[in-house]
Amino acid sequence: MGSHLILFTFTTNKIVMHIIITGASSGLGKALTEAFLEKNKDNHIIGISRSKTITHPRYHHITADLSDIDEIKNLHISIPDSEKKCLLINNAGQIDPIDFTQSLNVHALAKHYHLNVLAVHAMCSKFLTATENKAHRHIINISSGAGKYPVKGWGAYCAGKAAVDMLSRVMAEEYTDVGVWSLAPGIVDTPMQSTIRHTPEEAFPDLPRFINYHQNGELVSAEQTALKIIALFDHPEKVKDVVISLRDFA
Numbered sequence: 001m002g003s004h005l006i007l008f009t010f011t012t013n014k015i016v017m018h019i020i021i022t023g024a025s026s027g028l029g030k031a032l033t034e035a036f037l038e039k040n041k042d043n044h045i046i047g048i049s050r051s052k053t054i055t056h057p058r059y060h061h062i063t064a065d066l067s068d069i070d071e072i073k074n075l076h077i078s079i080p081d082s083e084k085k086c087l088l089i090n091n092a093g094q095i096d097p098i099d100f101t102q103s104l105n106v107h108a109l110a111k112h113y114h115l116n117v118l119a120v121h122a123m124c125s126k127f128l129t130a131t132e133n134k135a136h137r138h139i140i141n142i143s144s145g146a147g148k149y150p151v152k153g154w155g156a157y158c159a160g161k162a163a164v165d166m167l168s169r170v171m172a173e174e175y176t177d178v179g180v181w182s183l184a185p186g187i188v189d190t191p192m193q194s195t196i197r198h199t200p201e202e203a204f205p206d207l208p209r210f211i212n213y214h215q216n217g218e219l220v221s222a223e224q225t226a227l228k229i230i231a232l233f234d235h236p237e238k239v240k241d242v243v244i245s246l247r248d249f250a
């Protein structure tokens with residue numbers, strides 16, 4: 001298995017921001033990538049996921065399975081020396097496996113924690129090293145309300161998001177020059193929500209609630225959510241905490 005160098009090789013002197021987004025192929029990650037590309041013609045993005053769905057002159061894709069430890073290890077970030085802004089968005093995530101604790105398969109749990117926790121931790125570590133001399137660096141870890149309260153059947157997802165919240169709080173203490181957010185995006189209309197609605201109720205007793213959210217039109221589009229995150233990123237002075245919910249911002 002080869003190693004991947006996350007290297008910004010775009011040749012322009014006007015780069016406004018180097019952005020690395022995991023899970024750029026679908027849902028919120030895809031919407032964020034497209035919105036950042038649209039917002040400023042000098043934003044350059046490297047996306048990482050198993051499949052590639054975006055083709056754009058300022059987008060470079062790295063195909064990697066972030067639930068595989070070797071593939072995580074083989075990602076190396078290199079950012080050219082400049083005073084420009086650097087942003088890492090750890091967005092890739094999965095909800096599976098969904099079931100009560102005694103029924104969960106250890107291999108499925110390992111893949112879940114590798115993707116939802118280990119990859120986030122490792123990417124933060126690599127990003128902090130690669131941007132050590134940069135003036136403006138920011139990390140947004142996409143978390144969830146499920147990291148703050150228990151949901152039956154979501155043991156792995158709740159525990160993983162709670163871990164990401166705490167990891168973010170630790171990094172914010174360790175690196176006071178870095179903007180670190182652990183951001184819960186709300187209920188977003190993505191393939192992940194469809195997976196949730198197709199889970200058997202015996203594994204996930206809250207199923208009717210999520211079917212209702214969908215039927216009542218309470219899901220927010222990925223595009224709207226992405227624009228709200230970018231608007232917040234443009235006004236970091238509004239953010240007073242590390243662990244935040246997008247719902248708390250107008």
Ligand SMILES: NC(=O)c1ccc[n+]([C@@H]2O[C@H](COP(=O)([O-])OP(=O)(O)OC[C@H]3O[C@@H](n4cnc5c(N)ncnc54)[C@H](OP(=O)(O)O)[C@@H]3O)[C@@H](O)[C@H]2O)c1
Binds near residue numbers: 022025051094
């Ligand atoms: N949707 C919601 O209501 C909601 C609510 C709270 C939090 N979130 C969080 O928002 C983030 C985005 O979720 P989403 O709703 O947009 O889900 P989604 O549509 O299922 O997208 C998940 C993304 O993660 C990538 N991914 C999944 N497994 C991967 C792997 N093994 N290696 C690399 N990439 C992988 C997928 O790409 P590939 O399949 O191409 O690899 C895809 O781009 C997640 O962290 C999720 O927990 C979502």
